[in-house]
Amino acid sequence: MKAIINGKIILDDQILTGQVLLYNETIEKIIPDTFFSANSADLVIDAEGKYVSAGFINLHIHGCHGFDAMDDTPEALDTIREGMAQSGVTAFLPTTMTYDFPTIYRSFDQIRAAMGKKMGAKILGCHVEGPFISEVYKGAQSSKYIITPDFSYLEPYKDIIKIVTIAPEKLVDDTFMKECKKNHIVVSMGHSSATYEEAMAAIAAGVGQVTHLFNGLQPLHHRRPSVVGAALDTAVTCEIIADNVHVHPAMQRLVYKIKGKDQLILITDSMRACMLPDGESELGGQVVIVKDQIATLRDGTIAGSVLTMNEAIRRFWLNTGVPLQDVIRLATINPAKELMIYDKMGSIAVGKEANLTFFDDNIFISQTIVEGHVVYQKD
Ligand SMILES: [Zn+2]
Numbered sequence: 001m002k003a004i005i006n007g008k009i010i011l012d013d014q015i016l017t018g019q020v021l022l023y024n025e026t027i028e029k030i031i032p033d034t035f036f037s038a039n040s041a042d043l044v045i046d047a048e049g050k051y052v053s054a055g056f057i058n059l060h061i062h063g064c065h066g067f068d069a070m071d072d073t074p075e076a077l078d079t080i081r082e083g084m085a086q087s088g089v090t091a092f093l094p095t096t097m098t099y100d101f102p103t104i105y106r107s108f109d110q111i112r113a114a115m116g117k118k119m120g121a122k123i124l125g126c127h128v129e130g131p132f133i134s135e136v137y138k139g140a141q142s143s144k145y146i147i148t149p150d151f152s153y154l155e156p157y158k159d160i161i162k163i164v165t166i167a168p169e170k171l172v173d174d175t176f177m178k179e180c181k182k183n184h185i186v187v188s189m190g191h192s193s194a195t196y197e198e199a200m201a202a203i204a205a206g207v208g209q210v211t212h213l214f215n216g217l218q219p220l221h222h223r224r225p226s227v228v229g230a231a232l233d234t235a236v237t238c239e240i241i242a243d244n245v246h247v248h249p250a251m252q253r254l255v256y257k258i259k260g261k262d263q264l265i266l267i268t269d270s271m272r273a274c275m276l277p278d279g280e281s282e283l284g285g286q287v288v289i290v291k292d293q294i295a296t297l298r299d300g301t302i303a304g305s306v307l308t309m310n311e312a313i314r315r316f317w318l319n320t321g322v323p324l325q326d327v328i329r330l331a332t333i334n335p336a337k338e339l340m341i342y343d344k345m346g347s348i349a350v351g352k353e354a355n356l357t358f359f360d361d362n363i364f365i366s367q368t369i370v371e372g373h374v375v376y377q378k379d
Helices: 074-086 101-115 175-182 196-204 226-233 249-259 309-320 324-329 333-338
Strands: 002-005 008-010 019-023 027-032 043-046 051-054 056-061 089-096 126-129 161-166 186-189 237-241 264-267 279-283 286-291 294-297 356-359 365-370 373-377
Touching (some): 051 324, 056 126, 056 161, 056 309, 074 089, 089 101, 089 356, 089 365, 101 126, 175 186, 196 226, 226 249, 264 333, 309 324
Parallel strands (some): 008 051, 056 089, 237 264
Antiparallel strands (some): 019 027, 356 365
């Protein structure tokens, strides 16, 4: 049995002190520190007063440290999962973009092979962001390979696909939605020009999520509420990029007032330039310029972010002023529930995987543990 002492343990709705967290590959027990004897443990980690939370889960991330999930090399995912661990993420969905399917399939093959490896953060499967999107709201995705939603393209990889982003106005019949439901794939609306009415119909048909709320969607207009209006008017879960570039702090506060602590998920949507200095980079085959840690295409379109999950938490916490445990929830409990794996991870509870993250008041990550094994330790 291993033990973590002197931590501020973040549970669903409270932060515990004076307790010891006991774990192996799963969480075994939380006991008062007065009941704990160091001799009884194989390993004692002193958290030195830092927070200890369930590991963060990132449902939408393209890359970091110079690599992208679509680079057709095992080194890419190996490097990205190390980067995830450094930012407190213990499980994630590498996210593919709009490309031709032979290229996307090579990326799926790399993801499937990487899922079996034990290193860094866990790869839970993938998020397919494109090519089933809108030409009008493609954002930083290339329009060349955009097509109508067609499940037959996903069929050979349905075991690893966990989320697919679509523009629901492009659905031709109900086959796509039915197949996704049958295969437990979350359908997320994004990069879409859908009207409020189209978005409400999509939610009624089973769309359960909105991809990076506000970005890649028609702006909220009081007479044309669009997908954003539908997202705020229903209980659908929303991804949000809390880097203060993609979504203004005031909008983060407003959204939290409406969606609360259960319907928002922090994502990074980060690209290969994440965790690197400013300079020229690439996303979805297009040149991206990173200046002052803001990533744009040459024409000024905001490209993916260079945000890390711990920084997203820090900013959202500062922007909203809500209790820390409620912000952590947006990066742990909510994404785990979205993927229907909350019985295995997403919170510190007996029997769940010992996926843990240590950080201070600035949300600087000092240590990350996956299934009981330290995968990152700050020097
Ligand atoms: Zn993305």
